[in-house]
Amino acid sequence: MQILKGKQYFNVRSFENLREMLDQSERLYRDKVAFCFRDNPEQTPQTRTFGAFRGEVDELGTALCALGLQGSHIAIVGENSYAWCLSFASAVCGAGVAVPLDRLLPPEEIIGLMQRGSVQVVFYDPSFQQMLQENSNQLPGVKLLVRLRDTQSKKIPDLPWDKPDAGLADEKSVWMRMEDLLQFGKKRLQEGSVHFREIAIDSKAMMSLLFTSGTTQASKAVMLSHANVSADIRGIAGVINLKPGTRMLSVLPLHHTFENTCGFFMALYIGAEIYVSDGLRYIQKNMKEYGIDMIVGVPLLFANFYTKIQTTLAKTGKDKLVRKLIKITRALRHVGIDLRRIVFRQLLDAFGGRLKIGICGAAPIDPEIITFFDDIGFRILQGYGLTETAPVVCGCHSRLFVPGTVGQPVSGVEVAIDTDRPGEDGEILVRGPIVMMGYYQDPEETARVIDQDGWFHTGDLGRIDPSDQCIRITGRVKSMIVLKNGKKVFPEEIEQLIGHYEWVKESIVWGVDGPDGEVVVSAKLVIDTDLFSQQTGSDADESGIRAAIEKIFQDINSSLPSFKKVRHFVFSFKELVKTTTMKVRRPIEIDRIRQMMEKHKYRWQDVAGRNIDTYDQSDNSSDQK
Numbered sequence: 001m002q003i004l005k006g007k008q009y010f011n012v013r014s015f016e017n018l019r020e021m022l023d024q025s026e027r028l029y030r031d032k033v034a035f036c037f038r039d040n041p042e043q044t045p046q047t048r049t050f051g052a053f054r055g056e057v058d059e060l061g062t063a064l065c066a067l068g069l070q071g072s073h074i075a076i077v078g079e080n081s082y083a084w085c086l087s088f089a090s091a092v093c094g095a096g097v098a099v100p101l102d103r104l105l106p107p108e109e110i111i112g113l114m115q116r117g118s119v120q121v122v123f124y125d126p127s128f129q130q131m132l133q134e135n136s137n138q139l140p141g142v143k144l145l146v147r148l149r150d151t152q153s154k155k156i157p158d159l160p161w162d163k164p165d166a167g168l169a170d171e172k173s174v175w176m177r178m179e180d181l182l183q184f185g186k187k188r189l190q191e192g193s194v195h196f197r198e199i200a201i202d203s204k205a206m207m208s209l210l211f212t213s214g215t216t217q218a219s220k221a222v223m224l225s226h227a228n229v230s231a232d233i234r235g236i237a238g239v240i241n242l243k244p245g246t247r248m249l250s251v252l253p254l255h256h257t258f259e260n261t262c263g264f265f266m267a268l269y270i271g272a273e274i275y276v277s278d279g280l281r282y283i284q285k286n287m288k289e290y291g292i293d294m295i296v297g298v299p300l301l302f303a304n305f306y307t308k309i310q311t312t313l314a315k316t317g318k319d320k321l322v323r324k325l326i327k328i329t330r331a332l333r334h335v336g337i338d339l340r341r342i343v344f345r346q347l348l349d350a351f352g353g354r355l356k357i358g359i360c361g362a363a364p365i366d367p368e369i370i371t372f373f374d375d376i377g378f379r380i381l382q383g384y385g386l387t388e389t390a391p392v393v394c395g396c397h398s399r400l401f402v403p404g405t406v407g408q409p410v411s412g413v414e415v416a417i418d419t420d421r422p423g424e425d426g427e428i429l430v431r432g433p434i435v436m437m438g439y440y441q442d443p444e445e446t447a448r449v450i451d452q453d454g455w456f457h458t459g460d461l462g463r464i465d466p467s468d469q470c471i472r473i474t475g476r477v478k479s480m481i482v483l484k485n486g487k488k489v490f491p492e493e494i495e496q497l498i499g500h501y502e503w504v505k506e507s508i509v510w511g512v513d514g515p516d517g518e519v520v521v522s523a524k525l526v527i528d529t530d531l532f533s534q535q536t537g538s539d540a541d542e543s544g545i546r547a548a549i550e551k552i553f554q555d556i557n558s559s560l561p562s563f564k565k566v567r568h569f570v571f572s573f574k575e576l577v578k579t580t581t582m583k584v585r586r587p588i589e590i591d592r593i594r595q596m597m598e599k600h601k602y603r604w605q606d607v608a609g610r611n612i613d614t615y616d617q618s619d620n621s622s623d624q625k
Helices: 018-029 050-066 082-095 107-116 126-138 178-190 226-237 257-270 280-290 299-316 319-334 345-349 367-376 443-449 491-498 529-536 542-558 586-600
Strands: 002-005 033-037 046-049 072-077 096-101 121-124 144-147 174-177 206-211 221-225 247-250 273-276 294-297 357-360 379-385 392-395 414-417 426-431 456-465 470-476 504-513 519-527 568-572
Touching: 018 050, 018 082, 018 226, 018 257, 033 050, 033 082, 046 050, 050 082, 050 178, 072 082, 082 096, 082 121, 082 178, 082 206, 082 257, 096 107, 107 126, 121 126, 126 144, 144 178, 174 178, 206 226, 221 226, 226 257, 226 392, 247 257, 247 280, 257 273, 257 294, 257 392, 294 299, 299 319, 299 357, 299 367, 319 367, 367 379, 414 456, 443 456, 470 491, 491 504, 491 519, 491 542, 504 586, 519 542, 529 542, 542 568
Parallel strands: 033 273, 072 096, 072 121, 096 206, 121 144, 144 174, 247 273, 247 294, 294 357, 357 379, 519 568
Antiparallel strands: 002 414, 033 046, 206 221, 379 392, 414 426, 426 456, 456 470, 504 519
16 A cells, blocks of 8 residues: 655644634634625625624524524525525524435436435525426425525515414424524524524544435435544645635635535635636636635536637637746746736736636546646646545645645645555545445445545545656546456546547447457547537537547557557447536446447447447436536
8 A cells, every 4th residue: 555645835724613714714814705696697796794694694693502402403495695605604503404406407306315314494596596496396305495596587486484483383394584584583683693603513523414416216325523623624725825816706606615615614614705607607807706716626627718718719710829938937837937928918818817726526627727827827727626525635836836735734634555566556535534424324335435444435546646746647446447357448548549539529448248259448538519610610510520530549559558449439429418417428328328338239330339328319318416
């Protein structure tokens, strides 16, 4: 076993729970802006200072406790908003256990997760009101439902809202508005109530219950404590130096632990200003109007930025000039002169002109994208983590930047590769205070993934590069292809090579059992027909696409050992099945192809090199979750 231990480069504040951290931030940044938001893109932005936010956390928490709901499991479902953040913070600061839910799941899955999570209080966006009303009989344990924000939509009928002063009903759920609860809590505080403020926080008790991607049955319910998330914030702060007043754009869904820890609580810890995005199509507009310094995102977000720039450069004929200027600015940096943000000011102006730092996680990102943005003055720090680790395990940071790697562990965390041979792939193990309490009501699965020595077995494969002591993620244990001769192929490695061709939207590589018992490395590519025609000059018909893909694999296979070469491929125009966090659902996608082949008694030679959509006419829309 090879072990890397995280180092600490910067001073961090000491705190044991998130309420203590928020109290510290309030004292340090009380009159500074903490949030800037609006409930629809046409509104004038509103702001909340650290002091105002901390005060409203107390108001909401006091109201919930006065209604007898202390200790409840509190679900939050909706778009990113100030009200969402306020609900979550009030829950974890003493009201109960936060249960953030993915708003893009089908209604039956949302209801199923509420049942699994033993939910008693639901904070919801107006768009979920009708669904909750229709399914309220399936949630007998829910005592209170709270609408997060007002809406002017005629499609959502108003309710005869219950008033907090009347309390809760014994035999039915009550429906209230967030603003009424805040007023109720404010009144109680003015009357001298200190109960919520004085609730003792057990840093080792469950703080939040988060569901991993998957169907209601397949998803795992991860229990995180204050100690887990607090340790991760301190660990990140120990390796990344961010200044108070940093303007951060909240883009990723807050139910996801990556945004929850990094884009929400980490931001409040450093005294950052959180700007809530108006939605995916408004990201660039928001970056310009708010002058954003930093963004937490997934590879798809940064890849879209990259594609927009490259497309613009190609159309204007400035791509060659930019490449020449990059060579010049690189040379100047070697002698201590950094002119990137001056030379490439026009490129950076498209993103507001102030963008300096990106934190990227959730999936691999092409190192070429990271290198390009660094060359023009915008540094993307790639990291790695899991819901079970609160989530950040390791990453590149202020003292370490190696594109193509996920750097080294954050402060206070150990990462091991389960092999004794340097540079060899093995399962990634994690140990430290960031490792979850376990899976909710599932001690058997908890014991399976956390061993007696405290190592969490991630199921991911990686290696420590002997040349720089950085961690490289190579794949998943479950997706690894094991050949008949015992050699191993990691699909993600080949998929990354395929991803260099822009007209290939996405791809998946897996092993197919051949008639002679050999495992054949195979691939499915999803084609962007418009980009294909633009970039290849060929018609996007079957013969033209097949010829272009064959050329791709001639090039890729020439760089791979013979046992890793892709032997068969099919292509498609339909997107691969994904989770709501845009991760390909590999097992479902592969199983769909296998079932289609078995149903029609196809052999690989029947479909190889062809458009598989013409063979599989089944509707897969139900798989898109």
